Amino acid sequence: MSELARFGVSLENRLLEKYDRLIRKKGYATRSEALRDLIRSELVKKEWEENQEVAGAVTFVYDHHHRGLAGRLTDIQHDWQSLIISTQHIHLDHHNCLEIVAVKGRAHEVEKLAHALRSVKGVRHGTLSMTSTGKAID
Amino acid sequence: MSELARFGVSLENRLLEKYDRLIRKKGYATRSEALRDLIRSELVKKEWEENQEVAGAVTFVYDHHHRGLAGRLTDIQHDWQSLIISTQHIHLDHHNCLEIVAVKGRAHEVEKLAHALRSVKGVRHGTLSMTSTGKAID
Amino acid sequence: MSELARFGVSLENRLLEKYDRLIRKKGYATRSEALRDLIRSELVKKEWEENQEVAGAVTFVYDHHHRGLAGRLTDIQHDWQSLIISTQHIHLDHHNCLEIVAVKGRAHEVEKLAHALRSVKGVRHGTLSMTSTGKAID
Amino acid sequence: MSELARFGVSLENRLLEKYDRLIRKKGYATRSEALRDLIRSELVKKEWEENQEVAGAVTFVYDHHHRGLAGRLTDIQHDWQSLIISTQHIHLDHHNCLEIVAVKGRAHEVEKLAHALRSVKGVRHGTLSMTSTGKAID
Numbered sequence: 268m269s270e271l272a273r274f275g276v277s278l279e280n281r282l283l284e285k286y287d288r289l290i291r292k293k294g295y296a297t298r299s300e301a302l303r304d305l306i307r308s309e310l311v312k313k314e315w316e317e318n319q320e321v322a323g324a325v326t327f328v329y330d331h332h333h334r335g336l337a338g339r340l341t342d343i344q345h346d347w348q349s350l351i352i353s354t355q356h357i358h359l360d361h362h363n364c365l366e367i368v369a370v371k372g373r374a375h376e377v378e379k380l381a382h383a384l385r386s387v388k389g390v391r392h393g394t395l396s397m398t399s400t401g402k403a404i405d
Numbered sequence: 406m407s408e409l410a411r412f413g414v415s416l417e418n419r420l421l422e423k424y425d426r427l428i429r430k431k432g433y434a435t436r437s438e439a440l441r442d443l444i445r446s447e448l449v450k451k452e453w454e455e456n457q458e459v460a461g462a463v464t465f466v467y468d469h470h471h472r473g474l475a476g477r478l479t480d481i482q483h484d485w486q487s488l489i490i491s492t493q494h495i496h497l498d499h500h501n502c503l504e505i506v507a508v509k510g511r512a513h514e515v516e517k518l519a520h521a522l523r524s525v526k527g528v529r530h531g532t533l534s535m536t537s538t539g540k541a542i543d
Numbered sequence: 544m545s546e547l548a549r550f551g552v553s554l555e556n557r558l559l560e561k562y563d564r565l566i567r568k569k570g571y572a573t574r575s576e577a578l579r580d581l582i583r584s585e586l587v588k589k590e591w592e593e594n595q596e597v598a599g600a601v602t603f604v605y606d607h608h609h610r611g612l613a614g615r616l617t618d619i620q621h622d623w624q625s626l627i628i629s630t631q632h633i634h635l636d637h638h639n640c641l642e643i644v645a646v647k648g649r650a651h652e653v654e655k656l657a658h659a660l661r662s663v664k665g666v667r668h669g670t671l672s673m674t675s676t677g678k679a680i681d
Numbered sequence: 682m683s684e685l686a687r688f689g690v691s692l693e694n695r696l697l698e699k700y701d702r703l704i705r706k707k708g709y710a711t712r713s714e715a716l717r718d719l720i721r722s723e724l725v726k727k728e729w730e731e732n733q734e735v736a737g738a739v740t741f742v743y744d745h746h747h748r749g750l751a752g753r754l755t756d757i758q759h760d761w762q763s764l765i766i767s768t769q770h771i772h773l774d775h776h777n778c779l780e781i782v783a784v785k786g787r788a789h790e791v792e793k794l795a796h797a798l799r800s801v802k803g804v805r806h807g808t809l810s811m812t813s814t815g816k817a818i819d
Contacts, residue, residue: 269419276414277437278444281407281543286444289451294800299415304800305443306416306424311806313427322773324740324781326810330819355769357783359736363815367738367781369771386708386718391818392725396740396810401777404805405419405744432662442662449668460635462643464600464672468681493631495645497598501677505600505643507633524570524580529680530587534602534672539639542667543606545695552690553713554720557683557819562720565727575691581719582692582700589703681695 307404315374325368325381327393336389347380445542453512460538463506463519465531474527485518583680591650601644601657603669612665623656721818729788736814739782739795741807750803761794
């Protein structure tokens, strides 16, 4: 966390009143906190668009009874091991596994890995959580 | 446009530097302008979520050779005429028409109208543009 | 509309039952219609990603009392006139105007135009509706 | 995995050719596989909208030097422990931690938990990965 700067913002009175109501409802204590969150979201979007180093999670669900599937998913993770930090595996029920792969690397590479895992036959659903290494938003 | 208010925002120095680079790249002259746009987008999202009075455009593409289709689309628009301000019709080529319906009304009603138009057999693609009557963001 | 092809799809029984319930609820008469809509949405997404020729609508709201604004917006539209088919202008109330610009052209050019209009000082909110010229989805 | 059903789909010839090109490019071996993925994504969307039992991951980044923050985040997780399966914690660098919380429960509850974690002062960015317990898409 770096030193705090303070700057002034001009905004139409009525707009500011409406925004104050919105952020109060969202549970923010101050305008600075609410704006800081908006600003960080914009910066994280930019990190992904500009193919910078990012962090995230690839989450997918599969049936481990599907023959050869678990092995195939492990193989893919080894092929991309430079991007993968660790993997969390959850037994959702007798059939379904939830696997969450923590990743760090260039945005486009991370997107390719997510696509590779999601499109394996037998994987029922997959998503990519796009967040930041924190460096670009500190 | 109401009177301008001025308030202070505290933000980590490094975060502010990064944000300044981002908004310069996006073509904003001042932080106030960039933040005003972010704030308005948040307020418009809220208008739609809270089913307030909104404005927008329903845009769809169809083949006017599809028998009975143009009539069906006109009928639907008449059924919802309290929401519809005006319609722009464009002949994209020999087959395809682009129709853009300007709408104003309760958000959920507008969404229903968009769904009704989009799901008519023969309509190839449709989208809903969600914007504001301007009152909630002035 | 070209000739109809017919092909077979294999799907898990339980998955098919769930999907049938979903599409009935959405008002589709047949699976073919529901899948055709999904397929077209995928193709339209691809058109935009691959910078093909697309159609759409740029929708924005502004206060026409804002000095010089209407002229500025007209100037921008003239600069991009090769992309613009026609413009619909709606007087929402004493202050607010809704302007909907029907556009056709390369996807990235259309996105630039949308950004140019949206970021003019005094424009309160703007969105881009991404649809198709119909050719890629017929 | 249940028994396979087989059903016929009617689609315009030209549309089918375009879709075949698209799915080949995405790496699918058959139309059935591509359509199965589309269908599952629709069903997962519905699970979340209808507040069914879902699975997912809440991912967030924070600076562990921020005083009291780690404790606060742990407290929140304990308050919601009925939703939380396990947590993966990654030391991204000297300052930044990536925490990925695997969750299962009613969709709206999971969304509230994600909001609660994301909005703690000092959390730099957070996202919610929305996937399925697998039951609704098998």
